[in-house]
Each structure stands twice: as C-alpha cells, then as structure tokens.
Amino acid sequence: MSEVDDRIARVAFGPDGLVPAIVQQWDTREVLMLAWMDAEALRRTLTSGRVTYWSRSRREYWRKGDTSGHIQIVKGAKLDCDGDVVLLEIDQIGPACHTNTRTCFDSDTSRPEVGDRDLHPVVG
Template sequence: MAIPTDNNQLERLLKEIQFNDQGLIPAIAQSHDSKEVLMMAWMNEDAIKETLETGRVCYYSRSRSKLWRKGESSGQIQTLKNFRIDCDRDTILLFVEQIGVACHTGRRSCFFEEVSNDGQIKIVADVLKSPDDLYGK
C-alpha cells in the first residue's frame, strides 16, 4: 500500500477529493482477498488522514459527529491494504483485511438482503457473531 509519505503529498491528495457539502465522502470497504463488498460508511479529511497514516481504517460517524475507528468497540478491525478513488473523485474504495465481521448485525457484510424479481426481500447471509457479544449489551 503506497501511503503518502509527507504532508505535501497528503494535502495534494485531499485537494483532489470531492467532498460533499458536509465535508464527507462515501467510502466502500471491500475485502482485499475475496473481493466481497463489506460495507459503506463516510469519511472526512481527518478520517482519511488517520487511515493513511496508521493503516487502520477510520470513518466519520454522522450519528455521533466524530471519528469512528472501525472495531474500537467491537474488536472487528479493518486494516487498509489499498486506497482508491473513483474517476469523479467523489467515492473512495478501500481494500481491507477484515478481522471478524464487518456489519453491526453480526454478519460478514452489511449487504445481506437480496431483492428478488418480484420485489421480495430475502436474507442471504447468516449472523456469524451475536451483536450482544460484539458490543457487550
């Protein structure tokens, strides 16, 4: 993973990114080995900086209005393997090594509901870890 090695490189990268009017950009986390899409969350400048500087994925929690280090309460950590920006520079794709499950429901991926041709929603992935165990409820 090529991480910007100095502040000038990092600042140049951040100027290229097209944040929305709230200073956020969507970030899709995908397993680096299986290529499974795990989740989507939001990042701001500080989350991107921390992710690139530490190699541990950090997001911005809109509900808590603060940085959210993936796995800080659940232990389900994401380690950055590759950081990509789409052609419009308004979406980030993170290839990650996922420790444990990615979804707060206890499933590997947040994308566990499938819509059939007749509009029915079907659950296509089992809970692997109880959310109570993940978050100590």
C-alpha cells in the same frame, strides 16, 4: 505537501464535508459496508493503516474495531473517476457489520424482474 495531503486534496467532498467510503475485502473483492469520511478521517486512515470513519449520527470519529475487536487493516485506497467516492481495500478481522455479520449487504437479496428482451434492447 505530503503524498497523503495531495491524495486528500483530490477528493471531492460533498457540501457536508463528507465522502462515501465503500469498503471491500482486498483479496476476495467482497463488498462489506459503506461508511462516511471527512478529510481528517481519511488522513487518519491513510497514515495509521487502520480505518477511521466519521459518524453522522454521533458526530464523532470512530476507528473500526476499537470496541468490537473487528478491525479493518488498510491494504489500499482508490478514488472513483469523479473523485467523490473512496474505495477502501481492507483486510477485515471478524464481522464488518454492526449486526455482527460478515457484510452489511446480506440481509435482503433482490433480482430485477425483467425478461431477456429487456436486457437486450433492439438498436436501429
């Protein structure tokens, strides 16, 4: 078994055969997007150096940047402690979001409506 196959075997894919992939700019740690991968998309990503995803709506593979030119170059990949989420550390060329923005997480910012007392519960 290759090193890539060994890494893929450790992933806890969901019942649909998919795992969420959080995409992060490798040097700034900015979270850019979330997408889905199956074992083949992850294999293509780890062996090609470019990120491939599984489109749940189109039911097909798509390699980020093939039509837009906004490619993602793989710098690293990690599994979370349960093995059910992949963190892709990438170098994003151009916008990451399909709306042509840098990140998919910039449209609505909310802060919790809690006071200081709610943040520091009394223990005892």
